[in-house]
Amino acid sequence: MRIAIVVGHDEANQGAYSATLREFEHQFNTPLSVGVVRDLKERGAVAQTFHRPAGVGYSTAMAALTSEINAWGADLVVSLHFNSMGDTSWAGCCALHWPSSVRGNLAAAAISEAVAEAVGNRNRGAIAQADSWSGAPLYILKDTAAPAVIVESFFGSNPEDATKGGAARDSGALAAAIAGAAYGIVASW
Numbered sequence: 560m561r562i563a564i565v566v567g568h569d570e571a572n573q574g575a576y577s578a579t580l581r582e583f584e585h586q587f588n589t590p591l592s593v594g595v596v597r598d599l600k601e602r603g604a605v606a607q608t609f610h611r612p613a614g615v616g617y618s619t620a621m622a623a624l625t626s627e628i629n630a631w632g633a634d635l636v637v638s639l640h641f642n643s644m645g646d647t648s649w650a651g652c653c654a655l656h657w658p659s660s661v662r663g664n665l666a667a668a669a670i671s672e673a674v675a676e677a678v679g680n681r682n683r684g685a686i687a688q689a690d691s692w693s694g695a696p697l698y699i700l701k702d703t704a705a706p707a708v709i710v711e712s713f714f715g716s717n718p719e720d721a722t723k724g725g726a727a728r729d730s731g732a733l734a735a736a737i738a739g740a741a742y743g744i745v746a747s748w
């Protein structure tokens with residue numbers, strides 16, 4: 560079993576900033592990816608962290624990243640993010656998948672459920688999505704040969720949700736939830 564863990568965004572463009580956590584997505588998810596990979600290896604899976612190259616355009620970076628993952632040969636791809644909204648009342652976790660991907664849907668549902676339990680927030684579940692809010696294609700879902708999931712574990716913009724997410728990251732519970740759900744769903748295929 561081979562599971563690719565992707566740290567969302569990149570070194571130069573780190574994604575959303577959480578004022579509560581005082582971290583950007585890329586900063587927050589880099590140590591999380593280490594924990595997820597470690598947990599997956601302990602379960603007997605082959606796992607590796609992937610970063611997109613920094614300093615190039617989005618489509619160029621994603622073409623390089625998805626090519627690298629496809630050459631590596633993943634059974635499942637999990638990209639780590641947190642959500643953010645101007646309206647700070649939004650809270651909960653969800654996992655995005657390519658609309659026509661049946662296995663992507665199953666993986667997203669399993670991972671979102673596990674993450675909500677670990678973080679202690681509302682499970683918004685699996686969401687089929689082809690484009691980001693800005694209208695750009697979600698290449699990690701579209702161009703990976705394996706089923707892929709974007710995990711939005713909590714809203715960094717919501718102080719209570721972000722505090723719960725940070726605690727779950729720091730305790731190792733968030734990594735264990737993502738790894739356990741990813742391992743379990745691939746084992747069932």
Ligand SMILES: [Zn+2]
Pocket residue numbers: 567568574575584640641
């Ligand atoms: Zn993100």
